[in-house]
Amino acid sequence: MNKKMKFLASVSALVSASAVSQAAIVDYASLQDLFQEPVTLSATGKPQRASEAPVSMDIIDEETIRRADAQDIPELLRRYAGVDVRRNYKGSVDVGIRGTNQNYSNRLLVLVNGRQVYQDHYGVTYWAGLPVTMPEIRQIEIVRGANTSLFGFNAAAGVVNIITKSPILDDVDVVQVRVGTQNHREVTAVMTENLTENTAARLSVNMTDTEGYSREYLATPTEKDLDGFGRRTVNLNVEHQTKNGGTLRFEANQSRLAADMLLPFNTYSDAQRRTRGVKLEYSKDTDYGLMTVSGYYNAYKAATGRNDLYVAKAENLSKLSENQTLRVAAEFRNNQVKGVLLDDDSTDALKYNVASVSAMHDWALTDKLNWTNSARFDHLKMWRNENPDNVPVVNIDYDKDDYTRSIDGYSFNTGLMYKADDVNSYRLSVARGLRIPALLQFGITDLFVGALPFTGNPNLEPEVFMNYEAAYTRQLPSINGSFTATVFHQTIEDVVTDASNVVAGPTFHVYWENAGNTSSTGLELDLKAKPTENFEMGANYSLIRFDDETASTANGSSVAFEPNSARHHANLWGRYTMDQWEFDGALHYVASRDYTASVVNATPLHQEVDDYFMLNT
Numbered sequence: 001m002n003k004k005m006k007f008l009a010s011v012s013a014l015v016s017a018s019a020v021s022q023a024a025i026v027d028y029a030s031l032q033d034l035f036q037e038p039v040t041l042s043a044t045g046k047p048q049r050a051s052e053a054p055v056s057m058d059i060i061d062e063e064t065i066r067r068a069d070a071q072d073i074p075e076l077l078r079r080y081a082g083v084d085v086r087r088n089y090k091g092s093v094d095v096g097i098r099g100t101n102q103n104y105s106n107r108l109l110v111l112v113n114g115r116q117v118y119q120d121h122y123g124v125t126y127w128a129g130l131p132v133t134m135p136e137i138r139q140i141e142i143v144r145g146a147n148t149s150l151f152g153f154n155a156a157a158g159v160v161n162i163i164t165k166s167p168i169l170d171d172v173d174v175v176q177v178r179v180g181t182q183n184h185r186e187v188t189a190v191m192t193e194n195l196t197e198n199t200a201a202r203l204s205v206n207m208t209d210t211e212g213y214s215r216e217y218l219a220t221p222t223e224k225d226l227d228g229f230g231r232r233t234v235n236l237n238v239e240h241q242t243k244n245g246g247t248l249r250f251e252a253n254q255s256r257l258a259a260d261m262l263l264p265f266n267t268y269s270d271a272q273r274r275t276r277g278v279k280l281e282y283s284k285d286t287d288y289g290l291m292t293v294s295g296y297y298n299a300y301k302a303a304t305g306r307n308d309l310y311v312a313k314a315e316n317l318s319k320l321s322e323n324q325t326l327r328v329a330a331e332f333r334n335n336q337v338k339g340v341l342l343d344d345d346s347t348d349a350l351k352y353n354v355a356s357v358s359a360m361h362d363w364a365l366t367d368k369l370n371w372t373n374s375a376r377f378d379h380l381k382m383w384r385n386e387n388p389d390n391v392p393v394v395n396i397d398y399d400k401d402d403y404t405r406s407i408d409g410y411s412f413n414t415g416l417m418y419k420a421d422d423v424n425s426y427r428l429s430v431a432r433g434l435r436i437p438a439l440l441q442f443g444i445t446d447l448f449v450g451a452l453p454f455t456g457n458p459n460l461e462p463e464v465f466m467n468y469e470a471a472y473t474r475q476l477p478s479i480n481g482s483f484t485a486t487v488f489h490q491t492i493e494d495v496v497t498d499a500s501n502v503v504a505g506p507t508f509h510v511y512w513e514n515a516g517n518t519s520s521t522g523l524e525l526d527l528k529a530k531p532t533e534n535f536e537m538g539a540n541y542s543l544i545r546f547d548d549e550t551a552s553t554a555n556g557s558s559v560a561f562e563p564n565s566a567r568h569h570a571n572l573w574g575r576y577t578m579d580q581w582e583f584d585g586a587l588h589y590v591a592s593r594d595y596t597a598s599v600v601n602a603t604p605l606h607q608e609v610d611d612y613f614m615l616n617t
Helices: 010-015 027-034 064-070 073-077 439-443
Strands: 056-060 085-087 092-097 108-112 137-144 158-164 174-180 186-195 199-210 229-239 247-262 268-288 289-302 304-322 324-339 346-365 369-384 405-419 426-436 445-448 452-455 463-476 481-493 496-498 510-514 516-532 534-548 567-580 581-588 595-598 603-610 613-617
Touching: 027 137, 064 073, 064 137, 064 581, 073 085, 073 092, 073 158, 092 137, 092 158, 324 439, 346 439, 346 463, 369 439
Parallel strands: 108 158, 452 510
Antiparallel strands: 056 137, 085 092, 137 158, 174 186, 186 199, 199 229, 229 247, 247 268, 268 289, 289 304, 304 324, 324 346, 346 369, 369 405, 405 426, 426 463, 445 452, 463 481, 481 516, 496 510, 516 534, 534 567, 567 581, 581 613, 595 603
């Protein structure tokens, strides 16, 4: 009996869209075959087509990942409506949802199997350093809009949830070698092994080196003035099915990245960054529901310091009745950044603890109408170890007590899904999300080369997102496809803005403020079709318009989403199969916008980028 057949019975409870998962190991491939499209369990815990989830979602399935042959995850993401991808240079990329893309992608929560890979020190996702290889990814879920209550801490503008394959269900053994221009050399290897009848492990490694392109204008160029790039990643996944019917999962990974690094004050070449992560999770179906307890540790280390994150979580998913599902959860996290945070070169630490409780209720009111509600409450307590000295030339003097504070925040999602018939469906939703400022935005106090002062602002408030959305989906049987139109309105209060460029003084000063509010209104159109067995295509278009409202701040900082966001995005992709040949291509269009990269050589960098097309084949 093969591994998929072995677990088919345990997954059979998932075949109904109103059933609660009775299996700790989910066979996504069988569910996709059953529903005839990719399936998610992330939002409510029950299997749902992306088109029927209570949130705006796209799912990139295994076949799309394989055929696209993308060099990294952001290259895949740019195909989808509402996703904005900016490549600063090799190894540095920012991904945003619905126009909130600014340096560091700090409004997008990125998860790998539920473990946060978003780094809290700068509020950044190092996409090039993610310790996951493309062949081991089962699917990637793109969730638009505020989803803090459903997906967790800091899911403000959107979520990218990366789900890897199960070592028990999926036997993945791959070796890939790539070479290319700029002396590109890359090796990827994935190996899966059955250790016992009920235990399997998967090991993946990636080694990449490339020379890149000219970077002569950098303050600290490399010897060859190139944006050299090097990556080393190792990822271990182990699953064990216990005798009492539970499932134990263990993940351990490490990455080392040597690449140019975009900082608030400059761009440094060949910056060395290391990340490590360990996660342990246990799930078991009980008389009270599917109970899951998990804990993980993330570590980030660079020349200027390190960030350590500890998270513990417990949740229970239960079936209240034939039509109602309830998920309750509690979470605790300890987050701290250590390093040279004082101007006298002494080591300091800024820390916070967060305690959270959340609940999600999914209710099928009728055969056609489904109502999903979720809510979450977070209590944050922050402090620092040492009393910071005042930074010269900056008229700001914070003491230790200023960093001792608490922040309470709540978030919610509510959505109605109405399936009028087999062809037409409608969705209405309202959501409130939170984005906590990065640790260094709260508390860095430092001087760098040339007396460049950094000053964190312990009085920063969280950004508050409100999202209002309406969507219509129509199935198109004649072309075996579907069409979806989505309109949304989003507001962000207390936008945290880099005020560095407007602070006067004899030296350049890096500082952050709550600079005001912004609102945006947008439209997303998406068409998918598979008219023949050998041909599949899709097209989407996104329109967004911002209305920035700048508050009166001490340093005159401003909100600048409108000039920095492209108003129009469009994508056209297709795939064709002919015998053993496969042809895939994607054409992308992005309208003009300004590009702001903080400063280069202590000079603010603002560059207008014209409309452009990009073709991937």
